[in-house]
Amino acid sequence: MGKMDRWPERATLNRRAFLIGTGATGLLLGYSAMRTGPHEAKALGAGSFEPTVWYTIAPDGKVTVVCGKAEMGQHVSSAMAQIVADELEADWRKVAVVFPTNDPKFNDPLLGAQITGGSWSVRMNFDPMSRAGAAGRVTLVKAGAEIMGVPEAECFAQNSQVIHGKSGKRIGYGPIVGSGKADRTWTPDELKAIKLKPASQYKLIGQSVPQLDVPAKTDGTAAFGIDAAVPDMLYGKPVVPPVRYGATVKSVDDSAARKVPGFVKVVVLDDKTATITGWLVVVARSYPAAKAAAEALKVEWDKGPNAAVSDETIIREAKRLQLDPSAGQFFVKAGDxxxxxxxxxxxxxxxxFTSINIHAALEPMNALAEQKDGHWHIYTGNQFATRTGGIAAAALGVDPKTVVVHQHYLGGxxxxxLxxxxxxxxxxxxxxxxxxVKxxxxxxxxxxxxxxRPLTYQKVRAGLDGDGRLVGLEHDVVCAWPTARWGIPEFLTPSVDKKGALDSFVVNGADFWYTVPNHQVRAVLNEVAQRATPSGQLRSVAPGWTFWAVESLIDELAAAAGKDPVDFRLALLDGAGANAVGAKRLANALRTAVGRSGYGALALPKGQGIGVACVSSQERATATWTACAAQVDVEPDSGAFKVNRLTIAMDVGTAVNPDGVRAQIEGSVLWGLSLALYEHATLEGGALQVANFDSYTPLRMSQVPDIDISIIANGEPPSGCGEPGVTVVAPAIANAIFRAAGARVRSLPITPETVKAAIKA
Amino acid sequence: MVMLSVNGQARQVEVADDTPLLWVIREQLGMTGTKFGCGAGLCGACTIHLDGEAVRSCQTSVVDAAGKQVTTIEGLGAKEPHVLQTAWIAEQVPQCGYCQSGQIMQAAALLARNDNPTREEVVAHMDGNLCRCMTYARIQRAIMRAAGELRAQKGA
Structure with missing residues (x-):
């Protein structure tokens, strides 16, 4: 994940055959779970061999794509279906999507797990999904030609039909499937030899087809995890300790809780996976009863070893670590x-600095667990179903194979x-x-x-030569390590100084595309923070803070060198050596945003300014070239400021669904704005000082500025678009505030108080 | 026992008088389109109509709904899709979708009394409804589209 080229599964997919076989419910089409022989398509049809099923075609022609990615609003299910359906030449009106369980056979072919994140989904699955669709089409054309008694070479597929051009004869996919003549095993070599469509022949890819999940999300029928129900279900309300992590339950007095009508039981949780500590669950016959009983419960906790940890303690420790040259590992080390x-x-x-931030998905965390027929069934919406099933098994002390995770829509x-x-x-x-119990x-x-999102502390030291050129940069990133917490070695990255693995999810982005001859990036784990506030992956993860530092610093350097910040960036994006192509795509995105914003061309009133930033989020290997120009208005006496307009340009290579890409950019840019200005969690006494949407305050409709979005689709392979927008906004705003008022803010979130303090400084 | 009228149907529920209407709708009546988001009237995910007015069902006791017409997202477009639901699809508003029942119910109360709202009126009316995916621009566009459609219908 840190370096996606390292995934061993990529090689595995290349060795997998693609099987097409007729079964009781129609045609099943999928990659084999292992190396295969010639007879397995028949075995597949007979139901005796289970492939990684990618899609099915029913005798009525309905195409159902199995989407192993979590649908959380990024409309990935539609995008996956579009990719298959385009090569399959399927009629979009007959395409549907279903979500699988956590069965490993539905794992992502490259990642070897069911995980949705990193803006990876479309990028990594584009080729295998395209080939799956193409293999289906070729097979159906051959079978269709045979049924019609015409030469295969004279036939083509269109709109879920096989058509014989000369005679005009045609047969639908449904009847072909019904005939049972479409069985075939594709060897890995045959699959690889399929010539995929050039972009000019795409029919669905590149089209803003209506998203498949939207209608159910307008009439209340979309089923989220919280909506799941089974007979005899009870309800559970957690009772959580007064510190984030490390507490133990000392005593429980449920005498008052027992008097609440509908009360069933208080369960003190002994979590063998140590994911949670000091929790209880009040079980009752309704959720309001569980909540009332939870409020009546008297619990005494031992607050444990983190009860004195606060933002201040974390920052003090971070600064101490940064000064220790033996701390941490290097992610980048070039030159001296x-x-x-x-x-x-x-x-x-x-x-x-960046503050602690929380996800606050609108659907509160939830899960329904049911033991039935020797299996544990879990109903929830999850981004990492394979790991989550394993954690449930470990908590229960059962074989992971007996835990079935039933995927639902994710309410964020x-x-x-994850x-x-x-x-x-x-x-x-x-x-x-x-x-x-739900x-x-x-x-x-x-x-x-x-x-x-962990509190982060970054220290940078940069040197300019006599001509104002950036010749050296030392960059230290000190924080909790969200991905290391998972304990999965494949998710870590070897350090360049060979001091063991590091969590690249704290430094991604710092390995930017600017040409700097002497450059180092050090990742330092802040153990105090790691223990007290188990950190997680918050939309965009590291690039959300690394680019805050890098793109603010670049502006500070431009100012120190007496150069225009756009010119300064473009000069650094020279595309030399390893920065070839990428740096130039980033420069293009920057020029686009800058040009559309009026930067340098508009005569702005006093107190207004336009600031820029450009990013290659998420990872260097999966970069999406994104730039932002922010126009702000600063009131110098109070530090009050207003973001008037955000101009965004994003090079996504190929936009599978342009309106879907736009929707992701719209949302992610506002996320970036919300994190930059409105969202702030603090830690005090080992506890997060947040409660509800009055103390943690994501952006609302009245706070939306004008936004101008340019999508650059230049025919390169598609790249992720759900996260880069998050990372580019904050530095652009800070740089705009500097242009407007000469004030440099270096902490997120930016508030009138921090701007006022910076003006005075 | 409380007698309710939900989406035009008489319903009888065995719950304490002070039970939030949200949980009665979701658990007793099994209608899950109305969502739990904050339990404190801060996010709007649980918005329904009481006699046509948008209210937060997490802050409404079931007994206060007795004798009134309760409308949920399931009832809004029961006969034919509400003009807002059609507009929501046309503008491809939802991302995760969790807040959208509440958004649509909140917007429907506005359009019922004002089919020509200004942008400012829309923002003021909708500002209590949080969308964590931040689909706000599309929500606004869909409301304006629906308002235009309503005016066209009346003009026709």
């Missing part, structure tokens, strides 16, 4: 940055539902009371027990 900075004509040093993911904590109270309570976090539980 120390010497370059020491010998520079001008040195710029700065500290950048944003990385929060974690598995919500299934633990559900399975442990259900096991204890011997009945199905656990729903109250909003307060959801906020206080978030796996947060």
């Amino acid at each position: 940055p120390g010497a370059a900075v020491a010998g520079a004509a001008k040195v710029v040093e700065a500290e950048y 993911g944003f990385g929060r539902r 974690d598995a904590d919500m299934v633990i109270p559900a399975v442990l309570a259900a096991k204890d009371v011997g009945k199905p 656990v729903i976090y109250a909003r307060e539980d959801d906020m206080q027990m978030d796996f947060t």
